[in-house]
Amino acid sequence: MNTTFYIAAFIALVATLLTITRTNGVHALLYLIVSLLAVAVVFYTLGAGFAAALEVIVYAGAIMVLFVFVVMMLNLGEKAEGREAQWIVPQIWIGPSILSAILALQLLLTLAHHTAWPLAQNVVPPQQVGIVLFGPYLLCVELASMLLLAALVGAYRIAHGERGIAS
Amino acid sequence: MMTVPVQHALFLAIILFALGVTGVLVRRNLLFILMSIEIMLNAAGLAFITAAARWGQADGQVMFLFVLTLAAAEVSVGLAVIIRIRHRLTTLDADAANLMHG
Amino acid sequence: MILLLVPALPLLASAILVLSEGRMSQRNIALVGVGAVVLSAVIATLIAITFLNQQEQSVALTLWQWVHIGNFAPTVSLYLDPLSLVMMLIVTIIGSLILLYAAEFMEGDEGYNRFFAYMDLFVAAMLVLVLAGDLLALFVGWEGVGLCSYLLIGFWYQDAANGLAARKAFIVTRIGDVGFMLALFLLFTQLHTLQIQTLLVQAPNSWAVGSLAATLTAALLLTGAIGKSAQVPLQTWLPDAMAGPTPVSALIHAATMVTAGVYLIARTHTLFLLAPAVLAAVGVIGTITLLVSAFAALNQSDIKRILAYSTVSQIGYMFLALGVGAWSAAIFHLMVHAFFKALLFLAAGAITMRLHHEQNIFRMGGLATRLPLAFWSFLIGSASLAALPLITAGFYSKDAILAAAWAPGGAARLLWLGGIVTAFVTALYIFRAVFVVFFGTAKTEVSGRYGWRVALPLTALSVLALVGGLVETPPVLGGAKIFSRLLAPVFGAAPPPAPVTLILFTSAISLLGLGLAYALYWRIGPRFAAWAARPAIAACRNFFYGGWAFDELYHALVVAPFLALVRVNRHDVIDRFYTGIAWTCRWLHRRLGALQTGQVRWYASWLAAGSVVTIAVAVLR
Numbered sequence: 001m002n003t004t005f006y007i008a009a010f011i012a013l014v015a016t017l018l019t020i021t022r023t024n025g026v027h028a029l030l031y032l033i034v035s036l037l038a039v040a041v042v043f044y045t046l047g048a049g050f051a052a053a054l055e056v057i058v059y060a061g062a063i064m065v066l067f068v069f070v071v072m073m074l075n076l077g078e079k080a081e082g083r084e085a086q087w088i089v090p091q092i093w094i095g096p097s098i099l100s101a102i103l104a105l106q107l108l109l110t111l112a113h114h115t116a117w118p119l120a121q122n123v124v125p126p127q128q129v130g131i132v133l134f135g136p137y138l139l140c141v142e143l144a145s146m147l148l149l150a151a152l153v154g155a156y157r158i159a160h161g162e163r164g165i166a167s
Numbered sequence: 168m169m170t171v172p173v174q175h176a177l178f179l180a181i182i183l184f185a186l187g188v189t190g191v192l193v194r195r196n197l198l199f200i201l202m203s204i205e206i207m208l209n210a211a212g213l214a215f216i217t218a219a220a221r222w223g224q225a226d227g228q229v230m231f232l233f234v235l236t237l238a239a240a241e242v243s244v245g246l247a248v249i250i251r252i253r254h255r256l257t258t259l260d261a262d263a264a265n266l267m268h269g
Numbered sequence: 270m271i272l273l274l275v276p277a278l279p280l281l282a283s284a285i286l287v288l289s290e291g292r293m294s295q296r297n298i299a300l301v302g303v304g305a306v307v308l309s310a311v312i313a314t315l316i317a318i319t320f321l322n323q324q325e326q327s328v329a330l331t332l333w334q335w336v337h338i339g340n341f342a343p344t345v346s347l348y349l350d351p352l353s354l355v356m357m358l359i360v361t362i363i364g365s366l367i368l369l370y371a372a373e374f375m376e377g378d379e380g381y382n383r384f385f386a387y388m389d390l391f392v393a394a395m396l397v398l399v400l401a402g403d404l405l406a407l408f409v410g411w412e413g414v415g416l417c418s419y420l421l422i423g424f425w426y427q428d429a430a431n432g433l434a435a436r437k438a439f440i441v442t443r444i445g446d447v448g449f450m451l452a453l454f455l456l457f458t459q460l461h462t463l464q465i466q467t468l469l470v471q472a473p474n475s476w477a478v479g480s481l482a483a484t485l486t487a488a489l490l491l492t493g494a495i496g497k498s499a500q501v502p503l504q505t506w507l508p509d510a511m512a513g514p515t516p517v518s519a520l521i522h523a524a525t526m527v528t529a530g531v532y533l534i535a536r537t538h539t540l541f542l543l544a545p546a547v548l549a550a551v552g553v554i555g556t557i558t559l560l561v562s563a564f565a566a567l568n569q570s571d572i573k574r575i576l577a578y579s580t581v582s583q584i585g586y587m588f589l590a591l592g593v594g595a596w597s598a599a600i601f602h603l604m605v606h607a608f609f610k611a612l613l614f615l616a617a618g619a620i621t622m623r624l625h626h627e628q629n630i631f632r633m634g635g636l637a638t639r640l641p642l643a644f645w646s647f648l649i650g651s652a653s654l655a656a657l658p659l660i661t662a663g664f665y666s667k668d669a670i671l672a673a674a675w676a677p678g679g680a681a682r683l684l685w686l687g688g689i690v691t692a693f694v695t696a697l698y699i700f701r702a703v704f705v706v707f708f709g710t711a712k713t714e715v716s717g718r719y720g721w722r723v724a725l726p727l728t729a730l731s732v733l734a735l736v737g738g739l740v741e742t743p744p745v746l747g748g749a750k751i752f753s754r755l756l757a758p759v760f761g762a763a764p765p766p767a768p769v770t771l772i773l774f775t776s777a778i779s780l781l782g783l784g785l786a787y788a789l790y791w792r793i794g795p796r797f798a799a800w801a802a803r804p805a806i807a808a809c810r811n812f813f814y815g816g817w818a819f820d821e822l823y824h825a826l827v828v829a830p831f832l833a834l835v836r837v838n839r840h841d842v843i844d845r846f847y848t849g850i851a852w853t854c855r856w857l858h859r860r861l862g863a864l865q866t867g868q869v870r871w872y873a874s875w876l877a878a879g880s881v882v883t884i885a886v887a888v889l890r
């Protein structure tokens with residue numbers, strides 16, 4: 001099982017790195033899906049089967065499909081790809097990369113400060129998640145549904161165009 | 168069963184998050200920026216899941232569900248905005264969308 | 270408690286007139302405006318009768334405590350003693366006569382309501398001044414009088430010159446007011462009270478005669494008095510104050526305002542006794558003033574300016590009397606002066622209102638037969654001013670002053686000399702006006718007629734100007750001592766009376782002045798005019814005409830340097846600092862605004878950098 005985790009983690013890292021370096025939107029998106037699937041495997045190895053399933057269905061499924069639709073609608077061609085290649089040059093990416101490297105280093109250091117933690121070996125079954133979700137977190141669920149509704153209406157309105165919006 | 172150290176899972180989360188940050192900062196294409204934000208959110212979700220596994224509690228997974236919800240909402244609105252920007256500015260260059268400069 | 274009504278009634282009337290602006294007919298306005306002061310005069314008279322029939326020598330009435338901060342607890346209190354009684358009667362009675370006259374004089378003026386609101390406030394402020402038992406309350410009245418004089422001098426504000434005159438009066442008197450205020454501070458820090466009677470008792474106990482504190486306080490009080498009473502060197506505002514309507518001039522010159530300085534010194538004379546140097550200065554200032562302004566009056570052509578300079582000169586007499594310690598003589602002259610100066614102004618107003626507001630005496634002439642009422646009033650007033658012997662009130666009061674100046678001997682005789690020269694010049698200048706205005710050929714049409722509201726005050730004041738002096742006469746002429754005996758509780762015994770020869774000499778001097786005026790301006794009028802028109806004489810006369818060039822002097826010494834300073838400092842130095850703050854803010858704003866690039870990635874970079882720093886500080890430390 002350990003091996004599975006490390007392989008999946010490695011795949012996730014590589015796929016993510018490729019995602020942020022691709023010039024072609026569809027390629028990047030595919031790598032992102034790979035990355036998400038790999039993370040889903042990681043979830044499973046951490047004993048969160050329910051979360052892994054949701055990761056595949058919602059993230060890699062629904063959300064990424066949304067991305068694909070948009071990429072198709074935007075119809076980015078060869079020209080856009082060439083432009084992307086021009087944008088990714090060292091003098092542009094070197095600074096931000098150092099910045100985020102420092103950030104990562106800091107976070108890693110915060111963990112390194114502590115002595116080794118016990119191993120994660122608790123499986124949390126879906127029914128327990130469901131009980132908690134609709135128990136103490138019921139109010140948050142309602143809020144989340146409100147958020148989704150608002151996002152739905154907002155996205156519809158924004159994407160619909162400027163008719164009726166005083167600009 | 169599972170014997171993955173918690174720290175390793177968290178290392179993965181941190182590195183994924185840092186990659187997401189790099190993506191946001193480096194890419195000029197709004198679509199890629201949105202993807203990078205997805206990566207960051209996902210990394211945060213991973214951290215929650217790890218915590219849930221560490222303590223054997225369901226709360227972490229519940230939080231992941233909320234992160235998921237948030238991501239869905241954010242992506243739908245963000246993509247709508249991207250479509251509008253594409254209409255208005257005929258480009259996806261984030262630097263071109265600087266109408267609110269001081 | 271009824272004493273409160275005396276200042277309260279005019280104040281109330283003023284408030285009513287202010288609040289009802291434009292909603293009352295002129296008839297009702299006059300009824301309220303004049304009625305209140307007449308009523309307060311009646312009450313004042315009743316109070317006087319009660320007061321004289323009782324044994325007590327003073328009545329104090331504490332109204333309320335003003336503030337209480339530490340040991341600073343001034344009260345608002347009224348204080349009635351013979352001195353304030355006399356002043357109260359003068360203010361209310363003369364005031365009501367002038368207001369009655371004004372009711373007709375101002376008829377048809379569009380500011381009728383405003384005029385009476387100011388006038389009533391003026392009277393109320395003056396009454397607060399004379400009745401105040403506390404120097405702070407007195408100061409309120411003092412400033413109120415200053416404010417009202419400003420408002421009334423600039424009453425016809427549509428003419429810029431009037432506004433200028435009002436500002437001049439306000440600013441010049443303000444110089445004195447600052448001195449007065451400093452005196453208040455000094456008194457409070459030294460004696461810890463502003464209650465006048467307490468002060469007057471404490472001061473001799475705490476301060477030696479001629480001590481620095483006493484001298485300084487008296488000098489500062491004198492500054493205030495000089496400013497208010499238009500004495501040298503702050504006399505320049507009064508001739509310009511003629512810009513106001515004639516009843517205002519009458520009120521300022523006779524009943525209120527300019528007498529305030531004399532009253533202040535008389536009220537605090539104990540302090541001045543502690544500072545002999547300052548007291549001497551009072552006399553010297555008075556003498557210089559009366560000489561300066563008498564010569565200035567001799568060369569004026571505007572009838573109101575003649576009277577204005579004569580007021581300055583007559584107040585100079587009062588200061589002279591104060592300077593030699595003849596307190597009751599000063600107040601006596603104040604009262605008599607109020608009678609004849611009010612009369613003269615009202616008569617002058619009566620002339621001008623029939624001559625289409627012509628004020629130049631050389632465009633009048635021959636009015637004796639055509640305006641008999643004004644003629645006789647003016648003549649009586651002039652006679653009283655010139656102190657024609659026996660028949661006029663002015664004779665008795667001026668005689669008392671000159672006698673008091675003569676009595677001490679020594680250097681004080683110089684003051685007496687100034688007084689006697691001025692007495693001569695006074696007779697000369699006022700009868701010059703009489704001859705020029707009332708005799709000779711008519712030069713301006715006369716129109717209209719007088720109503721009873723003009724005739725009554727003129728008659729009443731004429732009677733007062735003639736017989737008002739009989740309350741105090743020298744021994745050789747009956748020796749009445751009503752006035753000085755009345756004021757004795759405040760001022761102590763009266764100075765010794767004048768020798769008979771002195772009285773005869775004084776009388777001769779004023780008659781001589783009258784005779785010379787007759788000779789120069791009537792008998793040989795044209796030839797004298799030709800002589801006076803010679804360049805050298807004319808230059809001299811111009812100098813006197815301009816009031817001894819005091820205005821030019823002040824312009825050169827004060828106004829011009831100040832203006833130069835202002836011009837140098839046009840871009841305010843202090844302002845630079847605040848402009849600098851504004852400029853820095855704008856600069857920082859632009860710098861910060863530049864951070865708002867509108868670029869999302871830029872913002873995200875800052876977010877990341879901020880996170881790095883925050884984690885570094887908060888977690889890693």
